[in-house]
Amino acid sequence: MINIAVLGYGTIGSGVVEVLKTNGDSIQKRAGDRINIKYVLDIREFPGDPIMEILVHDYNVILNDPEVKIVIEVMGGIEPAYTYVKQALLNGKSVVTSNKELVAKHGAELIDIAKERELNFLFEASVGGGIPIIRPLNQSLTADEIVEITGILNGTTNYILTKMSEEGISFEEALKNAQALGYAERNPSADVDGYDACRKIAILSSLAYGMQVDFEDIYTEGISGITDIDIKYAQKLDARIKLFATSIREDEKEVYAMVAPMMIRSNHPLYSVGDVFNGIYVRGNVIGDVMFYGSGAGKLPTASAVVADIVDAAKHLNKNIWTIWSSKKLELMDIDSVKHRFFVRIDKKKALLDDMRRIFGDITEVPEVVENEAAFITPLITEKEMKDKMEHIPGLLSRIRVRF
């Protein structure tokens, strides 16, 4: 019997308890031993819930119990999660977490502490919910030099963009629907402004390149500026707008990373990733293209990833599973020198396509969708050039990067 403690009895925590109960037999077979939840930590009470029998409010009870071999941190946020997790590792307990903020900020340090003590710090659930991506990056794509990781990593924004496209509704209306369905928080900023996706691509990039990628360094743009008219133009172009979180190694050297809406066509592997689903596309110099798809959030899919980590930690109680993520900082390429093509909409009363030709050179016209507007796609130019040129477009309505 292997004793574990679950920190936080919220959505994911209760999911973990449920999964360990529902699939107990097969999990025991896979882990090689029975997994027993000895404690659940939460500041709240849960009258009537059988969990009350093992509920504790004081973390020290868990920390000082040598029988607890694995601590499951599913509280979220940096504190007290960081302190608890570090204490657990220093006290000889492996840790499994679903906490992307914690992993993005302190992953390298916590991996090091686990490594020194032949423990494990596992975080499959921190990116892509149930989709296996951390373990494949760590253990399956080991023959490759990773050249690109691009993900649709935030279910809420993907749901909003899908609904805007399918139903022709505005961003605000789609967001309201997402909130009504519980897909979006009352304060949706972390999702719609791209901060959530930013932390996740920071984690994936750190693993892919084996060095610390600081999320603060990643250029991040959300979807709140995307309008129903942009979506109509995308449809006219046989394209879809997706919030891409991407990191690309250019010329086998420098890496750039960014989170931004992107227009893609059906030849892109992530094109058909709709609704709240996530997809992660990886390109290696040997394997070529690989894509992983599934539920990027939700109680049970996320709990599935947490429990898979628990199984792995149970199978490796005194043996560190090697993770390459050094604390050495990866200096990202200056985003200003990254090149894209841009879809641009202008107000015809203030500027004309001929003006645009003078500014951008060889542009591709886009058939009109809305009266008094003109739209076009720029040639490949740097972000810096685009910023500079935008200052000279009086009637600029929107600009979205294009990947086709």
Place this chain on the structure above:
Amino acid sequence: MINIAVLGYGTIGSGVVEVLKTNGDSIQKRAGDRINIKYVLDIREFPGDPIMEILVHDYNVILNDPEVKIVIEVMGGIEPAYTYVKQALLNGKSVVTSNKELVAKHGAELIDIAKERELNFLFEASVGGGIPIIRPLNQSLTADEIVEITGILNGTTNYILTKMSEEGISFEEALKNAQALGYAERNPSADVDGYDACRKIAILSSLAYGMQVDFEDIYTEGISGITDIDIKYAQKLDARIKLFATSIREDEKEVYAMVAPMMIRSNHPLYSVGDVFNGIYVRGNVIGDVMFYGSGAGKLPTASAVVADIVDAAKHLNKNIWTIWSSKKLELMDIDSVKHRFFVRIDKKKALLDDMRRIFGDITEVPEVVENEAAFITPLITEKEMKDKMEHIPGLLSRIRVRF
């Protein structure tokens, strides 16, 4: 330094040598030690190739060299691969293979031998080329009871079906193109008759359910009966025809497995898997839907999977990575009792839709694509019922299972 030997210097063997050379530095970092190819075994000579320095023709040289810790079997076929692999394991060497015939037939036994000796028998490259699927099934989806695995597991047939659909050409013509491009063998039976996909779904099913699924028990139908007219009807129905290799656990109990062409619509995760690509869809009782996509064959993608296994074997030289695949046979459900809807085409000169209504009950008419033909989709009926009813359809032109 960890010494390995490569058995077979064909496409995959030379790919493995190339990948170990190209990505040597990062592979060393991941494996924790340098991987050194001490021998390559082949009956042929390769004059002028630097491989000559380490080429041997006698397997005993490898078998009796205690310095060789990992043997890479990339010869294909059952013999002498089976004998060589077994001898290697019995002599204390771990084995990595890309050989689906070997794994489907002797996987359970070889896994057992490896387990008893704290060695490893790894076979990521045997299914889905470079796509990580064996390791995710083994180590990532461990919290779930697998309810379904469905794959497009054969690149050749997927290429043929894609070209038939895109270019409106016949099966024979598409096959010839595939042969000209080297995607199909001169004798294409293993691919087009579904035998290749059958062995692969047998391997995946054995891993998913933890018991031996014999490939001989799997109902297997190829694509040589699919005509350009079938494809036209599929397009009329907004559907595509794909060769599905599937195993499904019905009612949480019995499992059935089959390889057969299937009509699917764009809501199926495998719909957009085109050309020579493979896709594997997995449904778990907790995680929901997950899909893996990538190059299912080819020298470098397959070599990438082989080398990832070499890295794993190198990191676990004296520690077995647990694989649940017991030699206990899984008795599959009788295929006769499996239910599908069927798309059916009939010769209007010999039978009428009204006759079909008498035979099948509530059918769904399909708009005519070809003169003198009628087409419809049956209600959900068992394979047995379909077989029996087919005897009473005089002008039957084709029947294809439908998954929508």
